[in-house]
Amino acid sequence: MRVGIDIGGTKTAALVLDDAGSTVAHVSVPSGRGATQVLSTAVDVADRAAAAVGGWGEVEHLGACMPGLVDPVTGWARHAVHLGVGSLDLAGGLEAATGRRPHVDNDVKAAALGAHHSLGAGAATGTTAYLNVGTGLAAAIVHRGEVVRGASGAAGEIGHLPVGSGVPCSCGQLGCLETVASGAALHRMWPRPAHDLFPAAASGDARAREVVATLAHGIGVAVQVLVVTGAELVVIGGGVARDRAALEAALAAEVAARSATSPFLRRLDLVSRTRVLDGDVPVAAIGAALLPGRTEPVMAAG
Numbered sequence: 686m687r688v689g690i691d692i693g694g695t696k697t698a699a700l701v702l703d704d705a706g707s708t709v710a711h712v713s714v715p716s717g718r719g720a721t722q723v724l725s726t727a728v729d730v731a732d733r734a735a736a737a738v739g740g741w742g743e744v745e746h747l748g749a750c751m752p753g754l755v756d757p758v759t760g761w762a763r764h765a766v767h768l769g770v771g772s773l774d775l776a777g778g779l780e781a782a783t784g785r786r787p788h789v790d791n792d793v794k795a796a797a798l799g800a801h802h803s804l805g806a807g808a809a810t811g812t813t814a815y816l817n818v819g820t821g822l823a824a825a826i827v828h829r830g831e832v833v834r835g836a837s838g839a840a841g842e843i844g845h846l847p848v849g850s851g852v853p854c855s856c857g858q859l860g861c862l863e864t865v866a867s868g869a870a871l872h873r874m875w876p877r878p879a880h881d882l883f884p885a886a887a888s889g890d891a892r893a894r895e896v897v898a899t900l901a902h903g904i905g906v907a908v909q910v911l912v913v914t915g916a917e918l919v920v921i922g923g924g925v926a927r928d929r930a931a932l933e934a935a936l937a938a939e940v941a942a943r944s945a946t947s948p949f950l951r952r953l954d955l956v957s958r959t960r961v962l963d964g965d966v967p968v969a970a971i972g973a974a975l976l977p978g979r980t981e982p983v984m985a986a987g
């Protein structure tokens with residue numbers, strides 16, 4: 686069996702996958718703050734998940750993911766700002782507590798693996814992209830079961846494509862996609878509670894409709910970038926995607942409006958390639974259990 690740990694900004698979850706890839710145990714608690722607490726909380730949930738299936742003796746494989754820069758080779762995590770972690774020997778700490786050397790990775794990359802396993806495999810998809818619309822905007826791509834890393838691990842960092850919004854971005858550029866399509870952008874454009882946005886737009890509030898259109902356009906552009914880069918399926922998750930039906934409708938309307946004058950865009954078939962994640966599917970923890978993904982060499986395309 687495989688245990689996967691997802692250390693998120695608000696909660697830390699651990700689940701157990703059986704040999705058929707089905708979830709057989711799932712434990713979730715509030716995340717700790719600071720390196721020591723973050724690690725002890727992760728160890729605690731993993732212990733409880735393992736205990737639910739008969740103890741660590743039943744577990745062959747351990748994986749963990751968290752936000753920030755996570756080096757799968759050294760096992761260290763850095764710059765997980767929202768967890769108050771400057772640096773943490775994540776793999777080393779988990780190994781000391783559990784007796785198993787875990788595979789570790791960034792949470793968006795693990796979520797892409799989990800999304801591919803949960804949704805992509807059923808759709809017989811070779812390349813799945815996971816687009817996380819959280820505080821920021823980031824994506825990761827899984828090709829034939831393997832996370833695509835790219836130069837310096839930068840594959841999928843589409844939030845920092847300068848698309849010309851004119852708003853200064855935390856990365857030092859001006860007008861990044863993240864400045865129109867992210868939780869931070871939503872907070873800037875819509876100072877009222879985020880969950881009010883879609884209902885306000887539906888009841889005709891002009892400002893809410895404008896913000897939804899801006900957000901949907903930014904997410905639509907992100908989906909388009911991922912599809913023209915090779916994704917056959919784009920799975921959208923993250924806090925901004927919580928109102929699944931409303932976001933799906935807004936995206937469909939945005940893509941339809943742009944497609945009206947573009948046979949090119951109609952051929953990309955963006956709407957049928959996009960799924961907004963059901964918030965209850967713990968894709969990051971599932972992906973963590975499956976890390977590092979497929980390890981056998983992939984044949985180069987002929």
Ligand SMILES: [Zn+2]
Pocket residue numbers: 844845846854855856857858861863
């Ligand atoms: Zn940027």
